[in-house]
Amino acid sequence: LAKTTQPISMDSYEGQEVNITCSHNNIATNDYITWYQQFPSQGPRFIIQGYKTKVTNEVASLFIPADRKSSTLSLPRVSLSDTAVYYCLVGDSNYGQNFVFGPGTRLSVLP
Template structure:
């Protein structure tokens, strides 16, 4: 299973766009890229998933370059409530979801 590398922490201010980049140099052909968000004392929550190019939903966008060795989660106009840990994962879509969570990126949004 591909291993991911992402920054341990990031700071931002309310209203800014935040981009969190994840490296996954050994991503396999069948792997999808998935991002989760976790608030303190809660389980992680699925944010977005993609395979290539760009995916957008009501919460975030996910940018994946052609070589798929990295991906960037983009959070538009963050608010204080976006302060959380964000995890990047890669896994085989056909394996029914065995995923490896890394340490994640702790995002702190300040007023």
């Protein structure tokens, strides 16, 4: 199973760019990298997904180096409402046992 390692917590200020890096040294060829966001008392919510290089959507960017052993979620100009836990998930949704959620990164955005 592709386990992931992320920082436990991060602090940032409003308007800054935040980069959260996830390590996944034993990622498999078929695995995709997916990031989720979770607010208190809610289920996780999909942010972005990628396989290699760079992916960008209206919320975030995801940078994946050629060896795919890590990935970086980039949140541009964060606001207070971006305070949440961010999970990096590596796996193949075809077979659920390959999905492993780590403890996530608790991002606190300060005014």
